[in-house]
Each structure stands twice: as C-alpha cells, then as structure tokens.
Amino acid sequence: MAGVSPELRAWILATAGAGHDATQLLRLMQEAGYTLPQSRAALAEVLPAAMAAASSDGARPQHPHPPLADAGDRRVRIAASVEAPPLRLIQDLLDADECAALIAQARPRLARVRTVAEDGRQQIDARRTSAGMFFALGETPLVARIEQRIAALTGLPTTHGEGLQVLHYQPGQQYEPHYDWFDPAQPGFAAVSARGGQRVATVVIYLNTPEEGGGTAFPGLGLTFTALAGSAVYFAYAAGDALSLHAGLPVLRGEKWIATKWLRERPFG
C-alpha cells in the first residue's frame, strides 16, 4: 500500500484506542473492503508494535493461578492479581537462605549494568544506575532450582529464559519507567530478537527488604509493589502493551537486591 490515507490512519488509531486489538482491527478493515495484505500493511505502518504482537506465533506463558500456584518443588501463594496486563504478586518464591545464597553468588561479579540500545548494542544507561550481573542458564544448583520454579509457574521451559540477572541498587539508585518488551519499530529489533524472539513475561524476585523505597511501580495501574525479601512480581505482555510500563523506584534507605528473569517466546539458549 503506497502510504496510509489520513482517514484510515485516524480510524486505526481511534479504533485501537477504543480497545480493539490487531486481530480485530484486521477483521474490521477486511469487512470495510480492504484485502488482508492491504490491511496488514496499513496496520504495520500505523501501529507496528500491535502488528508484530499479533503476528507472533511464539509461546505464551500461563499466568500463575491463585490461591496456590504450582512452582515444582513447592506451592507458592498468589496474593494479588491484575488482569491487564496479566500480573501476579507471588509470596515466598524463595526462602531467606536462598535469597542470601543468591546474593553471595552474585556479589563478586557485579558491574554497572548495561541496557539494549535502539541499535541493538549494549550501552551504559543513565536511566538505570544499578550494578548487576547475569548468571548463565543453570549455572549453579540454586540458579537451576529458581529457573525450574519459574518454568513450573509459567509453563514456559527453562530454555525460554534469558540468564537470571541480579541487580544491586544503592540509595538514590533506580530503574526509570520502561517496558521489558522490545519495540519492533526500533532499528535494533532484529538483533535483540534474533535469539528467542520477543520477550513475553518478566519475573522480578526481591532478594532483600530495603529499609525504605525501592518498590516496583506500574504507573499506568497506579500500583506499587513493596520490595519484600523472597516475594516476586510476575507480569506478562505483548509488544506495544502500554500498561506494562514499570519502574524500580529509588532506594531511599538501605540497599535493594533483585533477581530478574525475562522470558522469551522461543528458546533463547
């Protein structure tokens, strides 16, 4: 299609804004007389993230089910849920000894964390001031055990996970509001999604309880999770999901340790 007309562009944006997803938009456009290829091209031009999410054929996680969810070697309490985006507060995913042991394994390897730049390269990022490190998949028996629990909870095999990342925040450090999904409209998308495809869910595990601050906020939901040692926040998303915006709030007193597992739609390893 040689450019989307202003009228069609306005209609796509208004209809998507009213809550219709890409599949519904494609159906409505075809009912209005556009062919499927025309509809796809128009949608990809106006809403590339929505189109990429709709065309993905990768695996999707199952969302942990309250009140008790199967985490393999234990059952965990699902203390709160949000429907959109699918989000769960998980209690006691790790016990106190496991939290301490994971911190001890990560501490000697901490370095200033990098994020993925728009061109797909790793960069030092002023928005993300914590120190961090990645474990390889199954690198230690404890890491493997945590990965098994997350696989049991989400139904996605451990191979769909990126290596477990441990982050350490000092007072004043934070992770500014961001999305964990990769934006298909960015030039680096092909590079970051080459292994494993798109991210589909995140599990953030709190390894300690900061004295003050350091919660995880979802500004679009008006919701903040307190960082409490051993508990975790699970959330799932598709590319373009604006409500999955989240932030690691500044630590005000004490320190904050988390372990993050990002899950892909296809095997990552």
Ligand SMILES: O=C(O)CCC(=O)C(=O)O
């Ligand atoms: O530090 C937090 O609470 C959030 C971390 C986070 O968003 C991430 O690791 O992707």
Ligand SMILES: [Fe+2]
């Ligand atoms: Fe995040």
